[in-house]
Amino acid sequence: MKVRELLGILNEIAPFFLQEDYDNSGLQFGDLEADVSNILIALDLQKSIVEEAKTLGIRTIITHHPVIFKAIKNIERSKNEAFYEAITNGINIISFHTNFDIAENGLNDYFLNLLGIKKEKPIIQSKEKVYKVVTYVPKDFEEKVRIAMFESGAGHIGNYDECSFNIEGIGTFRPLENANPFIGERNKRESVSEVRIEVVVRERELLKVLSKLKQSHPYEEPAIDVFEILFDKNEGIGAIGTLENEEDILSFIKTFKEKTNTSYARYIGDINAKISKVAICTGACGSVYENLTNNVQLFITGDIGYHTALAMKERKLNVLDVEHFETEKFFKQALFERLKNYIDPSTIKLSNSEKSPFYLI
Incomplete structure (x- = not known):
């Protein structure tokens, strides 16, 4: 797995666009094409965390709090030793902050x-938009299209998935001269028993759902409607x-x-x-x-x-x-519970060297 692929997985768990405007979740330092064999999860990037990663031979750290919140002009070792050590040792740093706070199951x-x-x-409620996608599929092909949309993220509502509404009806069309119709003949109007399929799609999955819908649909020119809807979000x-x-x-x-x-x-x-x-x-x-x-x-x-x-x-x-x-000390376990569904759990390490900066006296 590359750093680029790991970022893609994290984006599926909690899309980076969900983060608050002041935040800077995402890659803080690293090589997108670098191999990721092990990951260390920590709340903050502290010197002890970098030393822990070096000892374990880990070259990728995921923190909750970003190392960089706003533009910086230089990186001076005495002012940010942990970040300096991570950079000079070639350790990739990814932060996963308010997008994971906001996300469902975050x-x-x-x-x-x-x-x-x-x-x-x-x-x-999160600022992520929600859409209703509607398409019309000939009878006996509707399940193939439904499955394709479900597998790409459509039909997710709260604690339920694979949600859809289906209505049978009659569709009409006339293939023109340059058409290559799946059903019917050129220049002749056709009436077909079709199923109207409606699914809810979150903004993060919209383009993927539309792509899979078109790939699985038997028609050369499938009819697809997309409506933005007001929706009580669970994130x-x-x-x-x-x-x-x-x-x-x-x-x-x-x-x-x-x-x-x-x-x-x-x-x-x-x-x-x-x-x-x-x-x-x-x-x-x-x-x-x-x-x-x-x-x-x-x-x-x-x-x-x-x-x-x-x-x-x-x-x-x-x-x-x-x-x-x-x-927020539970960030490590919370992210582990999500990541283990995507990558080998044995490659994920939870930092055991961090603690609160405060003492009770």
Whole structure:
């Protein structure tokens, strides 16, 4: 596998175009044609991570946080030793940040599942467009076309795939002089029993679905309609879900710390609250709270600033403020669970050398 192919796999898992405008997910440094035999996954590019990769003989690292967020004029060893060491040792660096936060079955969904919370919807829906693709296929050929579209990503709705709607009807056409008709004769109108197939297609798969549709369709000139549709997406910033049973806030926090192996957290709000509806946003999502509806009884995120905390308290919002590292340390396992469906799991290593930069004193 080449670095280029690995980027293609990552783009299938969480398309890079989903990332936020401020982000810089993707290749940070590397050779697109370099061979990838092993991968090291880490939250950040630290010197210890680069040393770990060198020790293991790994030449490709995937981090959550990008090494480069904005344009840089030079790379000085004393200012960014980890990046300098990676470059001078020819280690490819790929970052997989907000696109993986936003994607369905990405980091936020993994975190929600870890807590045993059933997801309902994202806090803010993703900007990815959704389309309805419609085509008309002669009877006895519709299953071949359906399968081709399904296999290229069409028909995915929430926790279901291979979704389609099918209507039988009569299609008419007249092949002209230069046509090479699959059915009928030139210059003679033909009536054919056809099936209208409708499928939902996400923007990331649209071109691939249309290509496979045309390849599998028996007609020389298949009729294809593409409509952009308004659609409640299951991916986006953060996630909102429901607990199986209502819980006291202190009991929930105790369970939260046990499930996430978190040593401490700060709390804003009613210490006697009972909760059943929870919103989470891994990392630093202090500004996201303004998008929460009143029925959310607890918001979990990290790095809440003082003035934001005051605003949350005034709004009577219950908030669990967890250290940034503690909400995103699961990136390694979350990405591994997705990558192992594409490449040999034995070639994927999860870094064991990183830890939070903070000590509790």
